[in-house]
Amino acid sequence: MNINGIKIEKKTDYEWIIPKVGKMNVPGKIYSDEKSLVEIISHDDSFKQVINVATLPGIIGYSIAMPDIHAGYGFPIGGVAAFDYNEGIISPGGVGYDINCGVRLALTNLNEDDVINKRNKIIQVLFEAIPTGVGSSNAIKKVSKEELKRVALKGARWAVENGYGKAEDLSRCEENGGFVDVSFEGISQRAIERGLDQIGTLGSGNHFLEIQIVDEIYDEKIAKKFGLRLNQVCFMIHTGSRGFGYQICEDYLKDFIKAASKYKIDLLDRQLACAPIVSPEGQAYLNAMKCAANFAWNNRQVIMELSRRAIKKALSISDNELGFQLLYDVSHNIAKIEVHEIEGERKKVCVHRKGATRAFPKNSPYISKDLEDIGQPVLIPGDMGRYSFVLVGTEEALKETFGSSCHGAGRVMSRNKAIELAKGRDIAAELSKKGIIVKAKAKATLAEEMPEAYKDARLVVDIAHYANIAKKVARLKPIGVIKG
Amino acid sequence: MLSNQNIISKEHYADLFFEIRASSLKDVYFYSAIAHKISAIDNYSISNYEIKEFKFENNERELNLIEFLNELNYLIFSEGKVFEEILSFEEIILDEKFIHVFEVKFSIIDKEKTEYKRELKAVSYAQAKLEQNNGVYFFTYIIDI
Numbered sequence: 001m002n003i004n005g006i007k008i009e010k011k012t013d014y015e016w017i018i019p020k021v022g023k024m025n026v027p028g029k030i031y032s033d034e035k036s037l038v039e040i041i042s043h044d045d046s047f048k049q050v051i052n053v054a055t056l057p058g059i060i061g062y063s064i065a066m067p068d069i070h071a072g073y074g075f076p077i078g079g080v081a082a083f084d085y086n087e088g089i090i091s092p093g094g095v096g097y098d099i100n101c102g103v104r105l106a107l108t109n110l111n112e113d114d115v116i117n118k119r120n121k122i123i124q125v126l127f128e129a130i131p132t133g134v135g136s137s138n139a140i141k142k143v144s145k146e147e148l149k150r151v152a153l154k155g156a157r158w159a160v161e162n163g164y165g166k167a168e169d170l171s172r173c174e175e176n177g178g179f180v181d182v183s184f185e186g187i188s189q190r191a192i193e194r195g196l197d198q199i200g201t202l203g204s205g206n207h208f209l210e211i212q213i214v215d216e217i218y219d220e221k222i223a224k225k226f227g228l229r230l231n232q233v234c235f236m237i238h239t240g241s242r243g244f245g246y247q248i249c250e251d252y253l254k255d256f257i258k259a260a261s262k263y264k265i266d267l268l269d270r271q272l273a274c275a276p277i278v279s280p281e282g283q284a285y286l287n288a289m290k291c292a293a294n295f296a297w298n299n300r301q302v303i304m305e306l307s308r309r310a311i312k313k314a315l316s317i318s319d320n321e322l323g324f325q326l327l328y329d330v331s332h333n334i335a336k337i338e339v340h341e342i343e344g345e346r347k348k349v350c351v352h353r354k355g356a357t358r359a360f361p362k363n364s365p366y367i368s369k370d371l372e373d374i375g376q377p378v379l380i381p382g383d384m385g386r387y388s389f390v391l392v393g394t395e396e397a398l399k400e401t402f403g404s405s406c407h408g409a410g411r412v413m414s415r416n417k418a419i420e421l422a423k424g425r426d427i428a429a430e431l432s433k434k435g436i437i438v439k440a441k442a443k444a445t446l447a448e449e450m451p452e453a454y455k456d457a458r459l460v461v462d463i464a465h466y467a468n469i470a471k472k473v474a475r476l477k478p479i480g481v482i483k484g
Numbered sequence: 485m486l487s488n489q490n491i492i493s494k495e496h497y498a499d500l501f502f503e504i505r506a507s508s509l510k511d512v513y514f515y516s517a518i519a520h521k522i523s524a525i526d527n528y529s530i531s532n533y534e535i536k537e538f539k540f541e542n543n544e545r546e547l548n549l550i551e552f553l554n555e556l557n558y559l560i561f562s563e564g565k566v567f568e569e570i571l572s573f574e575e576i577i578l579d580e581k582f583i584h585v586f587e588v589k590f591s592i593i594d595k596e597k598t599e600y601k602r603e604l605k606a607v608s609y610a611q612a613k614l615e616q617n618n619g620v621y622f623f624t625y626i627i628d629i
Contacts, residue, residue, distance in 0.1 A: 044497070070497065073610030073628065097605040097628055194562055204603040205629055246605045250554055253609060257547070271610035411497040442602060
């Protein structure tokens, strides 16, 4: 078929190929059904951005788009691209401003009945414990520059060492909650200043903390191994590296626009600004990005612990009764150096996942020992009125997408339009009628983030499932939401 | 001061998309700074004023504008300094580079007492475009939120 002047070939019902033409170094590959391809994805610049990424030096295999693809800046959101370590590039725009934005899911021993009538109280206590909204700060005491340096070098391990969570939480995070080969060089004073009082804060936009209930199990065996059961109460946290990460991205994007010209890299979009991975600029960004990623893992770890304390207080229960355990922490805005088998050869590559979740299968050396015979949990958050999902990584993902899957629902409505649509309506009351208690700091947030503003995550997850780039394990419905 | 003819908010799924129309480069800076301010903040009380000098130098004018807006972003959220007006403006073109030198008046506000609307991550380099047509500048850009 031909969409917007771009030739697209059907490979399977859920896989579409943009053949290599012009300056493309590799073809494009889009995971979608035909309906979404024609009716949703074609309505923005997604195809063009898949093509633009395919022109970057050293790209391997395909420029890949996940089922939740939508136009981003430079790279599409829902984009995956792997670059040869020695000949390829690294791009701050391929990671995004919110470095290591991600999701974690904590499981409890509680059932829906234990919390359903106490939701208001839990949400209130959580809202008081975890600063949300613009410039949210001081969840914990403002740290010194030296302490922030330790956060950037240690990641979530800093939190555990300072009483925020348990050591076993770390093995349930990608990279054990922190890149280890990191230095604090190349972090600007501005980034440091922005990070000092933001540890343990949620921020604004689509970031959230939700009380969720497991309401459907798709794979009993894997759900059981993950510790998931029907009616179980869970807590999902979605946030990233806050101002610290935004500033690092901005600092390096500015430099990389000049670096691209220095290395004679032809950019079809300024936000694709990049430098060879092995160049001084590439290595400097990779290091700074790791510092920001570590900040984000630490941030989610601190929020999880603050949540645990708040829930215990709200329900007046013991640790054993609560049983707060981390299922997993996934990153969906990150670049990682990984080894993948490409055409029968083991190759070191830099995988950019921008709005895409790692989805490694069982026996992967990159996941913790206790998950080795199951595979990595893949967490896909939905909008605040419908569902989120737990999936598991697959061999197919490893082979076809460098071990990646989708990351969420994706917006279908502008913020202005959502605000217009919300006029005269009480979104919180509407959600309350559906059994969902919502609390947000900014007035406009509930309108901008209303469920109708998003695609149903189920559509995206089903495509990932049928394309076999992650398999459905369980569905979670929200009953309490905190928004920034 | 602020007119819908100068600041046009366009439809965008995820973020904020603006088109600035102005008859001078100084006004492009002014109206885009105002658009940034009204995107970030509702009400604020002023405790003092400060004048800052800026100099941006790039081979494309829009890069100077983006760097300026990202500077404003840092100042409003981190230092509680809110753009008010441009006191002087000069463009120098030298060795194929556009050098913009200007002074800006900022209000100093109490961040704790300020109603921020939303967090603005940064102004994106993608799709930022400055064009001139029949004596009118058109500057389009996106603020990533």
